Amino acid sequence: DQQVKQNSPSLSVQEGRISILNCDYTNSMFDYFLWYKKYPAEGPTFLISISSIKDKNEDGRFTVFLNKSAKHLSLHIVPSQPGDSAVYFCAAGLNYGGATNKLIFGTGTLLAVQP
């Protein structure tokens, strides 16, 4: 039972355009969401996060949007650059006792930014 889903295995975008990566979740108790980026032969690295009390968080070219009623979040990258080409994982966590518990990850989306 996949609690966190990324329905697009891959996405191709032209350099300079917007990349939109989507993620859906089923557990309404999740209260913290993250995006990770992974290059080949490396571990995932943290990109950006959002708490369930917010609907948007922005960090430079990266913006995460959260729609709790739809149980959907998305990552926008503007403008996209070739160096953004990687696998992107979304993850969700539950907060127990004031701290985030284990993270549940989606299946990943391979982003290819074409020069």
Add this chain to the structure above:
Amino acid sequence: DADVTQTPRNRITKTGKRIMLECSQTKGHDRMYWYRQDPGLGLRLIYYSFDVKDINKGEISDGYSVSRQAQAKFSLSLESAIPNQTALYFCATSDPRGNTEAFFGQGTRLTVV
């Protein structure tokens, strides 16, 4: 030096062999995790530990065991390796204070033949 170090980075082993993957961290985090990555399945949680005396099963713990030898060390064992345990394995740590991200090691590519 990496904050989260996994050894070995690559390993080929035979079916039925026992193998241990090791993870050490210098971040001072109490929480440590083991995930495996498979194509099309993303990252799935195998085991996690919130402190030295706390071990918890994740989504796919069957066929695996773990040991938390110290705050900084968390090892994953395959008691009798089988081919469908061929995967990329990641160790991660996190700080229990508030909402924080997990920090990952560079991974161990394990092949069971």
